[in-house]
Amino acid sequence: xxxxxxxxxxxxxxxxxxxxxxxxxxxxxxxxxxxxxxxxxxxxxxxxxxxxxxxxxxxxxxxxxxxxxxxxxxxxxxxxxxxxxxxxxxxxxxxxxxxxxxxxxxxxxxxxxxxxx
Numbered sequence: 001x002x003x004x005x006x007x008x009x010x011x012x013x014x015x016x017x018x019x020x021x022x023x024x025x026x027x028x029x030x031x032x033x034x035x036x037x038x039x040x041x042x043x044x045x046x047x048x049x050x051x052x053x054x055x056x057x058x059x060x061x062x063x064x065x066x067x068x069x070x071x072x073x074x075x076x077x078x079x080x081x082x083x084x085x086x087x088x089x090x091x092x093x094x095x096x097x098x099x100x101x102x103x104x105x106x107x108x109x110x111x112x113x114x115x116x117x
Contacts, residue, residue, distance in 0.1 A: 067102050074099075075114040080107055 042050075051057050066087060073083045084095035092107075099107045 063102075066098070070095075070099060070102070071110075071114065074107060074111045083107070 048058065051061065070083070070087055073086060076083075078086075080092045080095060084090075084092045087095060087098070089095045089098070096107055099105065099110055103110050105113070
């Protein structure tokens, strides 16, 4: 885990009160709600209801997690092609579109900014 966080640390804040671990979020990120249902045993409707009670949804949760992971990966020296793959994108062009939408810059520009910090 980046920053030395335990992969079994439970999440709260924007992720609602689902008791999700970072491994659960990775599963959600890669396979969507179906994989998360199998992993946690929480049915889709229950999960949506709990997320709604916390003021968020599955799509927003995935977006926030993808954004966090993108920042972490771009701060590393991994090639952009590998970063795109780890984020679930088929190409660096798709990664570039996501980074421009979320951060207002290119992946290389964000990488340079993160490395200056």
